[in-house]
Amino acid sequence: MEISNFNLLLIVSIVTLFLIAMIFRHRRQDKLLNLPPGNLGLPFVGETLDFLAKGWKGCQENFIFHRIRKYSSEVFKTNFFCQPVVVLSGAAGNRFLFSNENKLVETWWPEFVNKIFPSAVESSPKEEAKRMRKFLPQFLKPEALQKYIGIMDMVTQRHFALEWENKAQVVVFPLAKSYTFELACRLFLSIDDSSNIARFSHPFDHITSGIFTIPVDLPGTPFNRAIKASNFIRTELLAIIGQRKKDLAEGKASPNQDILSHMLLRYGDDGQYMNEAEIADKILALLLGGHESTSVACAFIVKFLAELPTIYEGVYKEQIEISKSKTAGELLNWEDIQKMKYSWNVACEVMRLVPPFTGNFKEAIDDFVLNGFSIPKGWKLYWSAVSTHKNPEYFPEPEKFDPSRFEGKGPAPYTFIPFGGGPRMCPGNEYARRPGNSCFHAQLGEKVQISETDSR
Numbered sequence: 001m002e003i004s005n006f007n008l009l010l011i012v013s014i015v016t017l018f019l020i021a022m023i024f025r026h027r028r029q030d031k032l033l034n035l036p037p038g039n040l041g042l043p044f045v046g047e048t049l050d051f052l053a054k055g056w057k058g059c060q061e062n063f064i065f066h067r068i069r070k071y072s073s074e075v076f077k078t079n080f081f082c083q084p085v086v087v088l089s090g091a092a093g094n095r096f097l098f099s100n101e102n103k104l105v106e107t108w109w110p111e112f113v114n115k116i117f118p119s120a121v122e123s124s125p126k127e128e129a130k131r132m133r134k135f136l137p138q139f140l141k142p143e144a145l146q147k148y149i150g151i152m153d154m155v156t157q158r159h160f161a162l163e164w165e166n167k168a169q170v171v172v173f174p175l176a177k178s179y180t181f182e183l184a185c186r187l188f189l190s191i192d193d194s195s196n197i198a199r200f201s202h203p204f205d206h207i208t209s210g211i212f213t214i215p216v217d218l219p220g221t222p223f224n225r226a227i228k229a230s231n232f233i234r235t236e237l238l239a240i241i242g243q244r245k246k247d248l249a250e251g252k253a254s255p256n257q258d259i260l261s262h263m264l265l266r267y268g269d270d271g272q273y274m275n276e277a278e279i280a281d282k283i284l285a286l287l288l289g290g291h292e293s294t295s296v297a298c299a300f301i302v303k304f305l306a307e308l309p310t311i312y313e314g315v316y317k318e319q320i321e322i323s324k325s326k327t328a329g330e331l332l333n334w335e336d337i338q339k340m341k342y343s344w345n346v347a348c349e350v351m352r353l354v355p356p357f358t359g360n361f362k363e364a365i366d367d368f369v370l371n372g373f374s375i376p377k378g379w380k381l382y383w384s385a386v387s388t389h390k391n392p393e394y395f396p397e398p399e400k401f402d403p404s405r406f407e408g409k410g411p412a413p414y415t416f417i418p419f420g421g422g423p424r425m426c427p428g429n430e431y432a433r434r435p436g437n438s439c440f441h442a443q444l445g446e447k448v449q450i451s452e453t454d455s456r
C-alpha cells in the first residue's frame with residue numbers, strides 16, 4: 001500500500017514538474033520571439049474544448065471577442081487540437097491571410113480530418129486542390145451555371161411539391177439537406193433516382209457530425225462512424241464511376257453531361273488522367289462541399305423569413321413580379337435569377353449572421369512577422385468569418401437583420417467572407433447562389449411559421 005502511495009506521489013511530482021517546465025518553456029519562447037499575446041491553455045487539449053463548446057452553442061464569436069478584449073489585440077494565440085494557433089479577426093487579418101496564400105501561408109486541415117478523407121494519391125493537399133480546381137470552372141463559373149438553372153428549378157419545384165405542400169408542419173433542416181443533396185447528385189453525377197440518392201445521403205450526416213467532434217477513433221464514436229461512412233461512400237462512388245466509364249465507352253453517356261464525365265475524360269496540366277480512386281475522393285469532397293453549407297444557408301433563410309414578416313413581404317413581392325413575367329409552367333432562367341436582387345441581399349444577410357462555414361485554418365509555411373508579432377513556421381492560423389461579420393465597426397448593430405447592408409457597394413473588402421477569400425476561396429460560391437434563389441421562388445405562397453423546436 002505504502003509503495004503504491006509512493007508511486008502515486010512520484011507520478012504526480014513528475015507530471016507537475018513536466019507541466020511547470022512546459023509553461024516556463026513557452027514563456028521563454030514568447031519573450032524571445034515576441035509571439036502574439038494569448039494562452040496556450042492546458043497541455044495537449046489547449047483551449048479546444050472551449051472553442052468547440054462555443055461553436056456547438058452557435059456563439060463561436062464569443063470565444064474570440066472575449067480574448068480580443070482580454071489581450072487588447074485582434075491577433076492572439078491559443079491552442080486547438082494540440083497545435084499552437086494564431087487567431088485573426090478583422091479585415092486586415094483576413095486580407096493578410098487571403099493575399100498570402102502559397103507565399104507565407106497555406107490552407108490547412110487538422111490531421112484528424114485527413115483520417116476521414118484519406119487521399120488516394122501521394123501529392124500535397126496544395127497540389128490536389130490545384131488539380132480539383134482545374135476541373136471545376138467549366139461547371140461552376142456563372143456562364144456554365146446558366147444551363148443548369150432550369151434543372152435546378154425543376155428539382156426545387158418537385159421537392160416543394162413532395163415535401164412541403166399540404167403539410168401542416170415540416171422540419172426544415174433535414175429537408176434542406178435532402179434538397180441540396182439531390183441537386184448535387186443530379187448536377188455532378190446525373191443521378192436522378194431517389195432510392196439511389198437515399199442510399200448514400202445518410203452517411204454524409206455521419207461525416208459532418210464526425211468533423212465537428214472530438215477525434216477519438218473507437219467503435220461507436222461519431223469520429224469512427226465518420227471514417228466508416230466516408231469509406232462506404234467512396235466504395236459506392238467507385239461503382240458509379242466504373243459504370244459511367246462503361247456507359248461512355250458504349251456511347252450511352254455524354255462527355256459533357258456532368259462533372260463526373262468531365263473528370264474521366266480530361267487530363268490535368270501534368271498530362272495525366274485522374275485515376276478512379278482520385279476521382280472518387282474529389283467527388284466526395286464536392287458532394288460534401290456542394291450540399292452541406294448550402295443546406296445550412298437555405299434552412300436559416302427559411303428561419304429568418306418565418307420570423308421577420310417585413311423581410312418576407314419584400315422577398316414575396318420580388319418573386320411575384322418575376323412569376324408574373326412567366327408563362328404557366330415556364331422554368332426560371334438566368335435573367336430571372338439576376339432580377340432577384342432583394343432576395344439575394346436577404347441570403348447574404350443570413351450568411352453574415354450565420355455563416356455556414358465559421359472560419360478555417362492556414363499553416364505558416366515560413367517564419368514571418370504580423371502586426372509586429374513573430375509567427376513561427378509550422379504554426380497554424382485561423383481566420384474567422386463569424387467574428388468578422390459581427391464586428392460593429394464593419395456592421396453597425398451587428399445583431400440586427402438588415403439586408404440593405406448589401407445595397408450599393410455593399411460591405412467593405414474582406415469584411416464579408418462567408419466563402420473565404422484569395423486563391424482558395426470557395427469555388428462553389430456562384431453555384432450556391434442558385435439553389436438559394438430557386439428556393440425563394442418555389443416557396444411562393446408557402447407562408448412559413450416557425451415552431452420553437454425548429455429554431456437554433
Ligand code: HEM
Nearest residue numbers: 129289290293294297357360418419420421424426428432
Ligand atoms: C452557402 C454555400 C457555401 C459556403 C458558405 C461555402 C463556404 C466555403 C468556404 C468558407 C470554404 C473554404 C475557403 C478557404 O479555406 O479559404 C469552401 C471551400 C470549398 N467549397 Fe464551398 N461553400 C458553399 C458552397 C459550396 C458549393 C455549392 C460547392 C460545390 C459545388 C463548394 C465547394 C467547395 C470546395 C471544393 C472547397 C475547397 C476549395 C479548396 O480547397 O481549394 N462549396 N467553401
